[in-house]
Structures are given as structure tokens and as C-alpha cells.
Amino acid sequence: MANLKEVRLRIASVKSTQQITKAMKMVSAAKFRRATDAIVQMRPYANKLKGMLANLSDSVADMDNVYTQERELNNVLLVVITSNRGLAGAFNNSVIKATNALIAEKFAEHKTKGKLFIVAVGKKSQDFYSKNGFQVIGNNNELFNKLNFANASQIVEQIMEGFAEGKVDHVEMIYNQFKNAAVQIITLEQLLPLPKAPQDGSTSKVDYLFEPSKEEIVEELIPKSIKLQFYKALLDSHAAEHGARMTAMDxxxxxxxxxxxxxxxxxxxxxxxxxTNEILEIVSGANALAEG
Incomplete structure (x- = not known):
């Protein structure tokens, strides 16, 4: 009977867990729809602006814009975007693993010399890199509680300011790009200096008429594009997180x-x-009495 009691307790425990995971799946599904709408609406605009700057690359190259300056890589900054919570499968571990691989491949020397810095967006990356002896700048764990362009801009403006002042020479983002509920693509994207247009003919050249002037327009577009690419990465990661959690809970x-x-x-x-044992005991007892 003790075995029966143990199995009953396990059944009750699994049923309770199943109710929790089902509820979490429903919550993630609701958040997933909102996050998906946000990135789907943002992505065409961000890509179009990025394409415009790619077409203006020759104009940008002629101008001495601080955000396009290629420098010797003395100080490197990596922006690692994860979530605040777990229970999302390999969502967070994949980003951390990709970041560690990038550091080992390209920036191991910078880490050794203390010239590698981390801006962690999300508690999971914040905790991991703080505990493992990396130089983590700031705390951005509250960003996903109220994710909007204004709050995202505050973070990226500090990064842009550090780049403009020469405190960092290279900035890359590592995050999960949203594809669908079941698929997230680990993405490494250079944020600063502003990447140049590819020379393989993949970007079509467009002649623009500049009004009021080429210089003023480009100077306005570059900071806006940098902020927008950062915000798009956050929206991508946010949608991917809820998709991954919904799939994991399902x-x-x-x-x-x-x-x-x-x-x-x-x-x-x-x-x-x-x-059966009880019946056998009863039958055995009856037989014993009959024989007696």
C-alpha cells in the first residue's frame, strides 16, 4: 500500500505541474502575439532605413562622421541580449554560448588585457558575466518590464557617447532574432562603427536629391539608424523569448x-x-480454517 500512496502523490504532483506549465504557455502566447506585432511592424522600417544608409555609404565615407570611424581595436564592447527569466528552453544559453565563442575567437586578447566590456540586457546575461569576472557596465534588467523606444534610446545613447569619446572602438550585439514561435536565430550584428555597404553588388545604388543638404540629412540619419537597429534587436529578442517559452511550456x-x-x-x-494479494490472503485463510 505504501507503493500505491507514493504513486498517488507523484500523480498529484505531475498534475499540479501540468496546470502550471499550461498556464505559463497561455500567458506566453498572449505576450507573444503583442511582441510579434511590434517586431513585424518595426522590421520593414528599420531595414529600409538601414538600406538607405547603405546607399548613402559613399556620402557617409566622404564625411567625417564619428560613428563611421574605423579604429584600431583597443577597447571592445559586446551587447549581450537575453531575458530576465528562464523556462524558455535554450534561449538564454544559446546567446551566452555564442558570445563566449565570439570572445574566444576574436577578442580573447582584449579580455586578457581588461579591454573587453559587456553591456548585459537581461538578468540571465547580467548574472552570468558578473559572476564570471567580466567587466559588466550598468544594470539593464528592468528594460523589458517597459520596453519602448525611449527607454532603449537611453542605453544606446550611452554606448554611442562612449564610442564618440573613444572609450570603446568596436561594438557588437549578440541576440536571438525572431523567426517564428519555434525558431530563433542567433545573430551577431555590428552596431558601431556603422558597417559599410557590401561591395558585392547586393545593395542597389539609388540617386537621392538632398534637401536641405546631404550633410544635415546624413548627420540626422546615422544616430537615428543606430538607435533603431538597437531597438529592433530588443524587439526581436523579446518576441523570440516569448516564442521560445511558449514552445517550451507546450x-x-x-x-x-x-x-x-x-x-x-x-x-x-x-x-x-x-x-490480488488480498484475495490470495483471504483464500489462504479460508482454506486454513477449512482444514482445521
Whole structure:
């Protein structure tokens, strides 16, 4: 009977867990729809602005804009975008793993010399790099609680200011790009200096008429484009997070259902065995009395 009690407790525990994972899946599904709408609406605008700057690359090259300056890589800044919470499968670990691989491949010397800095967006990356002896700048864990362009701009403006003052010479972002609920693409994207247009003919050249002037327009577009690319990365990561969590909780709910079937079968078998033993004991007792 002790075995039956143990199985009953396990069944109750799995049912409780299944209710929690199902509820979390529903919450993530609601947040996922809102986050998806935000990135789907933002992406065409951000890509178009990025394309315009690519077409203006020759004009930008002629101008001495601080955000396009290629420098010797003395100080490197990596922006690592994760989430504040777990239970999202490999969502956070994939970003951290990709960041560590990037550091080992390109910036190991900078890390050794203390010239590698981390801006962590999300508690998971903040905790990991703080505990592992990296130079983490600031705390941005509250950003996803109220994600909007104004709050994102405050972070990227500090990064842009550091680049303009020569405190950092190269800035890259590592984040999950949203594709669909089940697929997130690890993305490494250079934020500063502003990447030049590819010379392989993939970018079509467009002749623009500048009003009021080329210089004023380009000077206005470059900071706006940098802020927009950063904000787009945050929206991508935000949508990918909820998609990953929704998928993970759906799988957990499904696994709990399979475990319940197995435990129920185990319980029925144990119960049947217990009843059989009781019947055998009764029959044996009756036989003993009859013989007596």
C-alpha cells in the first residue's frame, strides 16, 4: 500500500505541474502575439532605413562622421541580449554560448588585457558575466518590464557617447532574432562603427536629391539608424523569448501528459497486484480454517 500512496502523490504532483506549465504557455502566447506585432511592424522600417544608409555609404565615407570611424581595436564592447527569466528552453544559453565563442575567437586578447566590456540586457546575461569576472557596465534588467523606444534610446545613447569619446572602438550585439514561435536565430550584428555597404553588388545604388543638404540629412540619419537597429534587436529578442517559452511550456505540458499516462498505468497495475494479494490472503485463510 505504501507503493500505491507514493504513486498517488507523484500523480498529484505531475498534475499540479501540468496546470502550471499550461498556464505559463497561455500567458506566453498572449505576450507573444503583442511582441510579434511590434517586431513585424518595426522590421520593414528599420531595414529600409538601414538600406538607405547603405546607399548613402559613399556620402557617409566622404564625411567625417564619428560613428563611421574605423579604429584600431583597443577597447571592445559586446551587447549581450537575453531575458530576465528562464523556462524558455535554450534561449538564454544559446546567446551566452555564442558570445563566449565570439570572445574566444576574436577578442580573447582584449579580455586578457581588461579591454573587453559587456553591456548585459537581461538578468540571465547580467548574472552570468558578473559572476564570471567580466567587466559588466550598468544594470539593464528592468528594460523589458517597459520596453519602448525611449527607454532603449537611453542605453544606446550611452554606448554611442562612449564610442564618440573613444572609450570603446568596436561594438557588437549578440541576440536571438525572431523567426517564428519555434525558431530563433542567433545573430551577431555590428552596431558601431556603422558597417559599410557590401561591395558585392547586393545593395542597389539609388540617386537621392538632398534637401536641405546631404550633410544635415546624413548627420540626422546615422544616430537615428543606430538607435533603431538597437531597438529592433530588443524587439526581436523579446518576441523570440516569448516564442521560445511558449514552445517550451507546450512541450513540458505534453511531457507531463505522457508521464501521467505512465503513472496511471503503474498505479492501476500496483492496485491490481494489491487486490490480488488480498484475495490470495483471504483464500489462504479460508482454506486454513477449512482444514482445521
Amino acid at each position: 512541450k513540458a505540458t505534453e511531457n507531463a501528459g505522457e508521464l501521467l499516462k505512465s503513472l496511471t498505468l503503474q498505479y492501476n497495475q500496483a492496485r491490481q497486484a494489491a487486490i
